[in-house]
Amino acid sequence: MAEHVPVVEVNDVSKRFIIRKEKSLKERLVNAGRSKQFKEDFWALKNVSLEIGSGQTIGLIGPNGSGKSTLLKTIGGIIQPTSGTIRRRGRLAALLELGAGFHQDLTGRENVYLNASILGLSRKQTDLYFDDIVEFSGIKDFIDTQVKFYSSGMYVRLAFAVAVHVDPDLLLVDEVLAVGDEAFQRKCLDKIRSFQREGRTIVLVTHSLGQITEFCDRAVLLNKGEVLFDGVPHEAVRDFRDVLEERRQDEAEAHNATHEEQVPVNNGRIVSTTVHAAGRAEGDPVHPGDDLIVRVTYEHPTGLPDWIAAIQIDNVQGVPVYGTASPRMKLDLGVLREPTTVEFVLHDVQFGTGKYFINSTLMNRERAHVHDVPQAVSFDVPYYDLAVGIVHSTPEIRVVGA
C-alpha cells in the first residue's frame, strides 16, 4: 500500500458564508425603506491546509459549528472554497447531508441507479452491484417506494449501501451514520474496517470520540474554522476535551452572570464542591484504583431538617456514570444551618480515560432539589493505550488452551 500518495490536498482553504440577519424593529425604523435584513460575513473555515495520504482514515472533530461539515463538503467538491485550493484524486463517494444525492420523487431503485451513475458507474456495472446494495441496505421491501416516504434511517441505509458499493478510493462520511440503528451502525463500521484493509482513504466526521480513537489513524481538531490539532487521535481527543471544558466554563460564567440574582436568598445552598484522589492534589489526574474524595460544603440560613447530600458523575457527553446520596450510605445529616462539609469517598474507582464532571445536589427530606450545581467540578483520568470505554478495570487475560 502506498502510504504517502496524497489523495486529498487542501491548501490554505477559507470559506466565507454570508449570513443574513433580520434587523431589529428599531433598526428598521431608522433605516426605513431599506432592506429588512443586514448581511454579515462569517468565516466557517480559515486557512485550512491538510494533506491526506492514500489509505489513511482521518477523523474530523470539533465543537458544533467548528466547520467539520463545511470542510468535508469542500473536500467532496459540494461547495467551493472562497480562497485556497483543493486537489483530489480517484473515485469519490460521499455521505454528507441526509438526503443529498437522492431525488425525492424517485423510488429507492431509481435512486440507486441515479446515484451510482453520478458516482461514475455505468448501468451495467450498477446491475452487477444492485442486489448487494439492496441486501446491504436491508430495506428490500421498500426499494420500489419513493424515497420521500423513507424514514431517515432508511435513507441512510440506502445511501451508505450505494456509497460503499461503487468502489470508491475516497469515502467521506458525515455524521449521518448516527441516524441508523445500532445494528446498522455496527455494519457500517465493519464495512469501514474492511475499506481500511483494502487501503481506501476515509474521512469521517463524528461526535463519537470512541469512534475516533477506535477507527482513525489520524484526527484533525477544528475550532472556529481553524485547525487546532492534527495528529494522533487520542491527543486530538484530549485537546478537544480541553476546548469543550473552556466552552463549558465560559457558558457557566455567562449563565451565572444572568442567574445569580435569581437564586432565592432564603434557600440553602451548596457553597463549594471539590474533588481529588486520596494522596493526590486537587486537579491531579485520577488513576484507576485511586480512592476518589468529593467534598461538598452546604449551608442553610434558617435550618433544613433531614437534608440529603447527593452527587452524580457524568462523562464528557453528559451520560451519568455514577450517582449516590447520603441516605444510601445510611447517613442521617440532621438539621443543616452552619456551613457543613460532607465527604464522599469512592473507593478503588475504575473510570476509563477521559474527563468527568461532578454534579452536586442539596435536597430536602421530600427529595425536592433545594440547590443544584451542575458540573460543579471535574477530574481527568489519563489516557491508557488500547483501553477505551467508561469503566477501567484491571483485567486478567490467560491462554486457556492452544
Ligand SMILES: Nc1ncnc2c1ncn2[C@@H]1O[C@H](COP(=O)(O)OP(=O)(O)OP(=O)(O)O)[C@@H](O)[C@H]1O
Ligand atoms: N450555507 C451556509 N450559510 C451560512 N452559514 C453556514 C452555511 N453552512 C454552514 N454555515 C455556518 O458555518 C459554521 C460551520 O458549520 P459546519 O456545519 O461546518 O459545522 P460543524 O463543525 O459540522 O458543526 P456540527 O457539529 O454542529 O455539525 C456554522 O456556524 C454554520 O452556521
